[in-house]
Amino acid sequence: MVLKIAKFGAILVSRQLGKEALAAFNSDYKNLGNEIIEVDFENLEVLAPSWADEFFTPLQKELGKQLRIRDNGNDSVTGTLRLLEETNKIKFNFITKS
Amino acid sequence: MINQDIINIKEERLGIKKASDFLHISADTLRRLDRSGLLKAVRSQARGHRFYYRKDLESYLFNNLSAYTEKWVTAKHPFLPYQSIFCQDSSVFQGRLYRVLSDLDNNLGPSNNWSILVSVVGEIGDNTFGHNLGNFPDVAGLLFAYNLNKRLIVLADRGRGILETLRKVRPGIKDDAEALKVAFTEIISGRAPENRGNGLKWVRQNFERLPWGLTFRSGSAELLINKKDKRMLIRKNAKSFHGCLAIINF
Numbered sequence: 001m002v003l004k005i006a007k008f009g010a011i012l013v014s015r016q017l018g019k020e021a022l023a024a025f026n027s028d029y030k031n032l033g034n035e036i037i038e039v040d041f042e043n044l045e046v047l048a049p050s051w052a053d054e055f056f057t058p059l060q061k062e063l064g065k066q067l068r069i070r071d072n073g074n075d076s077v078t079g080t081l082r083l084l085e086e087t088n089k090i091k092f093n094f095i096t097k098s
Numbered sequence: 099m100i101n102q103d104i105i106n107i108k109e110e111r112l113g114i115k116k117a118s119d120f121l122h123i124s125a126d127t128l129r130r131l132d133r134s135g136l137l138k139a140v141r142s143q144a145r146g147h148r149f150y151y152r153k154d155l156e157s158y159l160f161n162n163l164s165a166y167t168e169k170w171v172t173a174k175h176p177f178l179p180y181q182s183i184f185c186q187d188s189s190v191f192q193g194r195l196y197r198v199l200s201d202l203d204n205n206l207g208p209s210n211n212w213s214i215l216v217s218v219v220g221e222i223g224d225n226t227f228g229h230n231l232g233n234f235p236d237v238a239g240l241l242f243a244y245n246l247n248k249r250l251i252v253l254a255d256r257g258r259g260i261l262e263t264l265r266k267v268r269p270g271i272k273d274d275a276e277a278l279k280v281a282f283t284e285i286i287s288g289r290a291p292e293n294r295g296n297g298l299k300w301v302r303q304n305f306e307r308l309p310w311g312l313t314f315r316s317g318s319a320e321l322l323i324n325k326k327d328k329r330m331l332i333r334k335n336a337k338s339f340h341g342c343l344a345i346i347n348f
Contacts, residue, residue: 013220
């Protein structure tokens with residue numbers, strides 16, 4: 001499945017809202033089995049580590065390589081996810097947009 | 099109809115007492131500014147009372163944003179800041195982030211850096227609510243304002259400050275300067291029992307990389323990242339206060 005992250009908003013900065021977004025997405029991804037989730041950042045303007053840490057860190061830890069990140073060239077997205085990799089000792093699976 | 103109301107408000111004239119309350123400066127200072135031409139009053143007659151257009155007061159405020167913000171955050175007797183630059187809760191702040199992004203694009207032209215700038219502003223502002231919710235000592239909320247002509251953004255809160263927040267998880271931190279260093283260089287969160295937090299590290303990384311300057315004050319310490327040489331400096335500041343103040347030059 002493709003997860004269009006901008007459906008949560010175009011500016012994603014708050015830890016609280018990151019938690020709420022994950023809770024909202026919870027029932028969707030729990031039923032996916034082994035299906036790949038591709039995260040699409042199209043139309044997202046701004047991402048910040050606090051939101052991303054609440055949303056992507058638990059997802060990455062749970063899904064591993066099943067989670068793929070489409071790099072769209074937005075500096076705040078790339079920088080934020082790289083910071084999470086460094087601080088949380090995790091590795092995101094970046095792919096070029098197909 | 100709404101636009102007409104806005105015009106009417108902007109054209110509203112305030113007496114010197116209300117103008118003084120608006121800017122939080124004394125009537126004597128207002129008279130001095132009038133004489134020097136820095137903030138002109140209007141008079142109903144040649145030697146009549148001074149009046150001030152609201153739009154002129156607003157303009158003066160935005161041209162003196164750093165001074166106004168510092169006055170607000172350090173005031174011994176707390177007051178509510180000018181409404182249009184104050185976010186009472188995080189939802190108001192969220193809304194204003196959309197506004198600043200759009201204003202950056204429209205006024206300064208598109209840039210890849212704006213997403214980073216709004217991201218670091220978002221992290222600083224989100225800390226205000228994340229670390230002080232239900233615990234603001236006096237005025238609850240965040241002052242968030244910008245003057246794009248001066249390429250200046252200010253954020254300030256009268257919350258508990260970095261030291262008190264961090265001491266909840268690091269009781270050994272000895273003073274405000276050490277608290278600032280930990281907050282900007284180490285991965286830590288003051289919101290026990292969570293053991294994570296990377297917002298201010300993200301802020302530092304970007305200020306060290308991009309041609310922007312930062313002054314971040316909390317308690318009796320301040321952290322400076324120089325716009326040109328990118329050196330991070332932490333030092334004591336004589337004027338102590340209990341919240342946080344961030345001044346961004348970009």
